[in-house]
Amino acid sequence: MRMRQFCFHTFLIACLGTAALSALPAFYVSAAHAADSANPAQTATPPDNLSSDSVGGLFTSLKKERDAQKARVIANEIVGEWTDSGSATINLLMKWAEEAADEKRKAAAYDFLDQTILLEPDYAEAWYRRALVHFADGDTRKAMSDLNQTLEKEPRYFPALASLANILESTDRNELALKVWERYLALYPADKEAQKEVGDLSEKLAGTRS
Template structure:
């Protein structure tokens, strides 16, 4: 009973978050983050920077390489996003999310895929300057690849350049407005800089697309608990 009441309160709290236009969110001036007490513990975790990939037993569909491959890929993404939105089990939703991420990651270019892998390796080694070099090349070579902009935004956060991070996220979401990881990152940046009301809106937008996104649920619950003084 108590658990149901907590869930009900959580849902009701989400419903009263004030709607804020994306233009308002991205026009906010952002201060720099304070220096990290532990330089080896940057603002974002690897999970926040690199979306989880499908496991070996979660093979992506073979969409072929003919001229209709892009249309097939988009149709499959649309289908999976629709399923994700109505999936109540968080484990099953996580599997669907990984499949979506796998499809979004497909750039259609071996060069871009290699640069993205090198950037991921550099991120895992916390060599963010090197990762930025690779991602600069990604967005220059393929400016319509939404994942490149989102990944570079995360690196900008680690390097404490939040204005560039938000600029990259704006571009990424223009290319793929349903990228819930990019929306989560927008929320994270806003929350880091004390703009909790705007952060709630960004997290809420991510949850509209991926309702079982536990990271977003936790951040919303934490902010609401801080605002209301009540445990969610």
């Protein structure tokens, strides 16, 4: 699973369990319509001006860095910036949601995340966390909907881009998956696993066209 390298690894284990975390792609979508609704060509496009907000400078550094370990540190800094909502109330609700997920109290986790989204609908992290809980419940349609909302709020949210790419691969939409991975690498070019995904998909697509 592509998302395990980022700082919400503990939350993923709580939602999915250790075995599922190591064995499954980010989000599986059983219905073709759910994958189509992602509209990756639109939602995956990062904004042109990466220096207009608090993470802009970090993204500039991430795009320039070619050392994988150093890039991962920068990527985790970006995720850390996204995690901090700037509101003590929102941060507390998110902390409670994570604790509820750790204790496998999914109803409580939903409640805290729903409250967070109601109070701060533009907070991408809350949509993403709720998508994980939906996925853990087996509701891929709602997970996909929340994933789309994450990318609408923050198109550079690269863990969500990786999730979208994995969905598309799992439904044999490899050309679209390749485009999303390329968008991901435009933001995070030193990610070795993403580079491998792009290489593998490119070879697979070349084989089908020959």
